[in-house]
Amino acid sequence: xxxxQEIRIRDAxxxxxxxxxxxxxxxxxxxxxxxxEPRWEEYRDSIRxxxxxxxxxxxxxxxxxxxxxxxxxxxxxxxxxxxxxxxxINSPIIRLxxxxxxxxxxxxxxxxxxxxxxxxVQLGATTLNLHTSDMMASAVQLYERLGFQRAYETDTRNxxxxxxxxxxxxxSTSLLEQVV
Numbered sequence: 001x002x003x004x005q006e007i008r009i010r011d012a013x014x015x016x017x018x019x020x021x022x023x024x025x026x027x028x029x030x031x032x033x034x035x036x037e038p039r040w041e042e043y044r045d046s047i048r049x050x051x052x053x054x055x056x057x058x059x060x061x062x063x064x065x066x067x068x069x070x071x072x073x074x075x076x077x078x079x080x081x082x083x084x085x086x087x088x089i090n091s092p093i094i095r096l097x098x099x100x101x102x103x104x105x106x107x108x109x110x111x112x113x114x115x116x117x118x119x120x121v122q123l124g125a126t127t128l129n130l131h132t133s134d135m136m137a138s139a140v141q142l143y144e145r146l147g148f149q150r151a152y153e154t155d156t157r158n159x160x161x162x163x164x165x166x167x168x169x170x171x172s173t174s175l176l177e178q179v180v
Contacts, residue, residue, distance in 0.1 A: 006064065006065065007062055007063070007064050007069075007106065007107075007108055007111060008062070008063040008064075009060060009061070009062055009063075009111050009112065009115045010060070010061060010063065011058060011059065011060060011061070012059035012060065012061045012068075012071065016061065016068060017051045017052060018051075019067075019068045020051050020059065020061060020068060020071050021047075021048050021051040023068055023069060023070065023071055023098055023099075023100050024047050024048075024050075024051065024071060024096060024098040025044065025047060025048060026098075026100055026101060027070075027098035027099055027100060027101065028043070028044070028047055028096075028098065030101070031043070031135055031136070032044075034135045035135075035161075039159060047096060050073065050095070050096055055073075055075060055080050055081070056073040056074055056075055056080075056095075057074050057075055057076045057080070057092070057123075058073070058074040058116075058119060059071065059072075059073055059074075060072050060073075060074060060112055060115050060116060060119075062099070062103075062108045062111060062112055064103055064106075064108075069099060069100045069102075069103035069108060070097075070098060070099040070100065070103065070108040070109065070111075070112055071096070071097075071098050071112070072094050072095070072096065072097045072098070072112040072113070072115075072116055073094065073095045073096050074092055074093070074094055074116045074119060074120070075092065075093045075094075075095060076091075076092055076093075076123075077089055077090050077091070077093070078090075078093065078129075078154070080093075081093040081095055082156075084156075087154055087156070088153075088154070089129050089154060091120070091125045091126070091127045091128070091129060092116070092119075092120040092123065092125050092127075092128050092129065093128075093129040093130060093131075094113065094116045094128065094129070094130045095130070095131075097109055097112060097113065097130075097139065099112075109139075109142055110142065110146065113142075113143075113146060116128060117168065117170060120170055121170050125170060126169065126170050126171045127167050127168060127169060127170055128167065128168040128170055129151065129154065129165065129166065129167045129168075130143065130148065130165075130166050130167075131154070131156070131163045131164065131165055131166070132163070132164055132166065133158075133161050133162060133163050133164060134162070134164075135161075140164075143166055146168070147168055147169070148166040148167065148168045149166065149167055149168070149169070150164065150165070150166060151165035151166055151167040152165065153165070154167075
């Protein structure tokens, strides 16, 4: 998939793990000051480690002029995504959506979400899920603009932080019409 801006959305290659980790950490660094230092260090390590884990069904990247500038991970359930089968999500979940600060404002996050939605439909799914928190206000605005709805029943807590569940109905969303 390519846009007029020459952004290429594709599967990540294993040798690109360090480049993906760099983009993810660069993107999430803005939250370092919103969290207590020990919590940030734990989150940072979790982000870095996710690049090397085997849990995601797909690691999708955005490439601009030969450089990785964004990524998202697609999981098939809450058990795969969070190690939490009791959460009860048995459809695709996106995690750790990241766009390099230098590449923001070009629609890269939207392209990554659209690709994840398209792949979810190809898998036969009717919903796409995600979790986020209030500190990620611009991401929340994007998700809501794309048609994601609150899924209160999948909310969870990480320490003092409320991690809010969202879901997208893939069978009747305008996002999907733009994808397929």
